[in-house]
Amino acid sequence: MSIAETHELAVVGIADLTPLMRRITVTGDSLATFECVPGQDVVLHLTDDSGNGVRRRYTVRNLDNAGRRFDLDFVLHGHGPGANWAATVAVGSTLQVFGPRGKVAMSDARWQLFLGDESALPGVAEMAAAMPASSEGVAIIEVQDANERQPIPGPLDVRWVFRDGAPAGTTSLLDESLRDLSVPDIDRHAFVFGESRVVRRLRDTLRSRGLGAAELTAKGYWNLGRAMRD
Ligand SMILES: Cc1cc2nc3c(=O)[nH]c(=O)nc-3n(C[C@H](O)[C@H](O)[C@H](O)COP(=O)(O)OP(=O)(O)OC[C@H]3O[C@@H](n4cnc5c(N)ncnc54)[C@H](O)[C@@H]3O)c2cc1C
Structure with missing residues (x-):
């Protein structure tokens, strides 16, 4: 590098x-x-x-x-x-x-999960394209509406959730999608990027479902109602 x-x-x-x-x-x-x-x-x-x-x-x-x-x-x-x-x-x-x-590192886990909003899309697309051919996983991306979908290269099963008028960073759409998702017990890694409070909530849910620190990468990309600080 x-x-x-x-x-x-x-x-x-x-x-x-x-x-x-x-x-x-x-x-x-x-x-x-x-x-x-x-x-x-x-x-x-x-x-x-x-x-x-x-x-x-x-x-x-x-x-x-x-x-x-x-x-x-x-x-x-x-x-x-x-x-x-x-x-x-x-x-x-x-x-x-x-x-x-940025300290983001790719994972070689067989199953990988990506959760995020529009701000996370560029990172998710770059990382998904570089995933090992032997791996698989799910990306759940929250966007404004169906017009905001973009191709995500690589092996992920990509699922879109739509805010349909609600402001970014204010919904629990990703939380609900995560609740219904089955996560393998081993050989897994989750990446969570997006609005900081949403990211913290999703990270806590994943921890409560047993993911350890080495299986989880979570980073707030922006703060609802507050400018980024230098
Ligand atoms: C490692 C990293 C990588 C990132 N990569 C990208 C990227 O590739 N593309 C990208 O667009 N963003 C990306 N972001 C997020 C971006 O840096 C923030 O959204 C940043 O706040 C944008 O600055 P701004 O000057 O537009 O808004 P700010 O001055 O920071 O904020 C002004 C207002 O806009 C709101 N706001 C900020 N971002 C968003 C948003 N995404 N949606 C809705 N409201 C928002 C804030 O809540 C605030 O009220 C990344 C952040 C990090 C930490």
Whole structure:
């Protein structure tokens, strides 16, 4: 894995994957040697409405060293410097990022579970694509509605749950799906990413169902009603 460092990048592509998910493709000479493991992220240096510097984390997707580029997929949730930057940036704009970041490690467990919301989708897709061919598992992803579904490569049985108008981070849809899910007794690993309180709840449920610390990776990606802190 490469040492985390600062990269000066330029935006070379903007595409809407779904109504609420925008892909920004960035390029820079230093990406020729950039390395990261699936699910790792970079820290974007952005400015808020008052012009103050802020940092926000986004998952690296589709790293292409030969092309010196990767993609960043943004949830267009409508508030905050990260979502606003993605909603308004133009091809040719520049961006400074620091990375790779993140302690996420792939699992070699035969059965793997992924639980998360839209913010987790980029990481889940990257990790699912890299799962060992001998493994299997389930991804349960909460999104706004059916238009927000995206292809998730790899061996997972992907199940979508829809908020249908409820704000992100406020439902118990993932909890309910987990309640009905049968989890193998051994050779298993669960990954949980998304809104922090939802993640804590799901992590506690998985613990109560017997998953040990080594079988569980849980990380809050954002906080309902509160901006991310640097
Ligand atoms: C390791 C890691 C990887 C991540 N990867 C991605 C990624 O690939 N794509 C991605 O979109 N996000 C990703 N996130 C989440 C992203 O960093 C947060 O959503 C962050 O808060 C966005 O910053 P912002 O400036 O848009 O909003 P902030 O200024 O942090 O928050 C402003 C308001 O928006 C709300 N808000 C923040 N995020 C969301 C959301 N997803 N849905 C609804 N409301 C929200 C907050 O509750 C707050 O009220 C990742 C986070 C981590 C820690």
